[in-house]
Amino acid sequence: MTQARILAASNEELENQGVTRYRVKRVATSANVSVSLLYSYFTDREGLIAATIVRRYREEVLRGATVFTAPLVGVATVQGLRQALRRMIDDAQRPERFSSRSLRIESLSFARHNAVAAAGIAEAQRDAGDYIIGRVQPIVDRGLLVAGMDAASFARIWYALFFGQVSLEGAHPLAASPDEWRASLYSIAETMLTRSSE
Numbered sequence: 001m002t003q004a005r006i007l008a009a010s011n012e013e014l015e016n017q018g019v020t021r022y023r024v025k026r027v028a029t030s031a032n033v034s035v036s037l038l039y040s041y042f043t044d045r046e047g048l049i050a051a052t053i054v055r056r057y058r059e060e061v062l063r064g065a066t067v068f069t070a071p072l073v074g075v076a077t078v079q080g081l082r083q084a085l086r087r088m089i090d091d092a093q094r095p096e097r098f099s100s101r102s103l104r105i106e107s108l109s110f111a112r113h114n115a116v117a118a119a120g121i122a123e124a125q126r127d128a129g130d131y132i133i134g135r136v137q138p139i140v141d142r143g144l145l146v147a148g149m150d151a152a153s154f155a156r157i158w159y160a161l162f163f164g165q166v167s168l169e170g171a172h173p174l175a176a177s178p179d180e181w182r183a184s185l186y187s188i189a190e191t192m193l194t195r196s197s198e
Contacts (some may be wrong), residue, residue: 003041005031010052019049019110047116054120057107058127065128067091068158069135078193081144085189088158092185093178129155146194154192 009030013022024045028035042048071084071091111117129152136151145154176184 002031002033002037006033006038006041006048007052007055010048011056014049014052014056022049024048046114049110050114050117050120053107053110053114053117054124057121058124060107061124061128062131065131065135069132072135072139075139075144076142078144078195081139081193082189085192086186089182089185089189093182132159144194145192149192157188157192 006027009027012030013027017023017026022045024038025035027048028038031038038048042051068088071087072081075081075084107117107121111121132155133151136155139145140149140151140154
């Protein structure tokens with residue numbers, strides 16, 4: 001309970017101050033604990049920041065995996081899968097999904113310089129990947145995808161497309177408006193569906 005309070009206060013400090021202006025004393029005050037008690041849970045400032053980032057990343061990536069796969073639950077036909085993919089595509093365009101992607105990018109950036117964060121993020125990615133594959137496998141088992149498309153391939157493609165959209169923002173030759181991006185994803189979705197059971 002105390003550790004959860006500290007991590008919640010640390011998360012708030014990170015959101016409000018960023019890493020450079022982050023202060024352990026403010027975290028302790030906000031969590032209503034002494035600095036010495038805080039350090040009985042976390043070895044140092046970097047350890048606390050790493051634990052906070054891993055917790056944020058894990059929550060966000062698992063929430064994303066749940067949202068990502070929700071439309072696939074119970075899909076039994078190609079037409080049902082087509083509709084589910086369109087719901088997934090449309091949902092990925094919602095503004096809150098962009099802030100979620102930004103949070104993941106920030107976490108990955110921090111993890112490049114912190115072994116504890118890197119290990120925690122890798123574990124969260126494995127857990128999310130296992131979860132997504134488990135949710136996608138039934139559509140593979142029903143033969144709704146093109147030959148050779150397994151659950152991992154399907155999940156990998158869609159995860160990369162949604163996550164990679166951040167790279168398509170701005171003013172450059174590959175930039176895409178939300179409508180252009182949605183149309184591209186609809187086209188890609190069609191290529192993944194089997195034609196044999198329509």
